[in-house]
Amino acid sequence: MSLKVYNTATRSLEDFVPLNEGAVGVYACGPTIYNHAHIGNFRTFLFFDLVHRHLEWSGYEVRFVMNLTDVDDKVIEAAHAAGTTIDEHTAPFGDTFLADCATLGVRTVDSYPRATRYIEPMVDFITRLIENGHAYPADDGAVYFSISSFPEYGKLKGIDTSTLISGARVEHDEYEKEDARDFALWKAATEEDEAVGAAWDSPWGLGRPGWHLECSVMSTTELGDTLDLHLGGEDLVFPHHENEIAQSEGATGHPFVRYWMHVKHLFVEGRKMSKSLGNFIRVRDLLEEGYDPAAIRHLLVSSHYRGDLNFTREGLKASGAAVQRLLDFEARLVDLQTDDVAEESALPDLAATVVVGFRTAMDDDFNSADALGVVFGFVTRVNAELDARGTVSAADRDAALEALRSMDQVLGLLEVAHTSRTVDDDLATWVEQMIEERAAARASKDFARADAIRDELAEKNIVLEDGAGGTRWKVVG
């Protein structure tokens, strides 16, 4: 195994060596479930999934944890606006998020901790930080982390903390911090917090956890003091992950994370996504527009996670065509009339080479763009070999098919395409009836009727292919 990852903490490509050989503990900062996740969030979540799948494909025993933030300022504000509690407000968004993940083929992870279920460990964690001299309760009912107690603060982002405002005690309407840089681990509950069920008893009075604290506690509770991999979107490097390091290392005294990885934000139709531009796209919007989940997945993993990705509907169409090419290739192999006395073909060699090339690309900091290039190169070469020979032995065919399906365990494209194209029996029966009716129309030279049937099927994304053995049909994206 020679996986290399780009570690944000060292700003360099490093050999990936987990704490315990053969096993990997991963923590990923998941969504705040106060609203629907958008396509930009899903670039990040699909990268998490690629990491998850590639590690498992490489033979690691993976424990993958992704939190769902169900209490923070945004959640409270949204629950208050909806006139409900945080539990009631977040439940459906959590469900929708997991459903969208399933639609896009994101593998289920081992644990989805929710912050509100970890209040007791959070209180314990803060108590330890106070005992270790890294935190202090203030007069306003909050507990703050003391940045000056942790000289390494700023190491992830690579900033000199002395450039941050520090020193003089800052008096503020709401805060009683000793240092302007200090951040809240625990906040006193306001009336609004209480009204939406976001207030818990603690040694410092009724209050609620700070957002940064939640991830430190859930990750170390689930995975131990030191995590192999910590993943997140690039906006989380500072202050969220910087604060996680300070809290976790301050409380446990051990290194918190071996490798930090961050996913770059995408552009939508050439522009940054923002509320003011109103260009937030949700997965379900795209599905309602008729786009195929496998095409969405393809587009989101088609560029390297640290590179630019411009999400466009044109791009989605191209991704749909790419997925269709894979499906057609797979179908060609499955349906191939094999001939066991055929001379040995190039397929076994091509199959062995493509898997090595694919692994090399993915081992190079999860370069899914290069990995896809390798796969499509394989499709072209195998198609050319089949065109030239007409037939190959079953063993040669199986070698190519196995290579394709093995790589798809990481890519998940055929997997999602098959799932989303599984049609129910009623639809299948109807399609078969339509095909019979069309054959009858053609036999009686009623070509207008035959064409009308073809169009009606096309409207439901069903494409007919007339061949020597009769008419076949398939669902396209």
Ligand SMILES: [Zn+2]
């Ligand atoms: Zn987090």
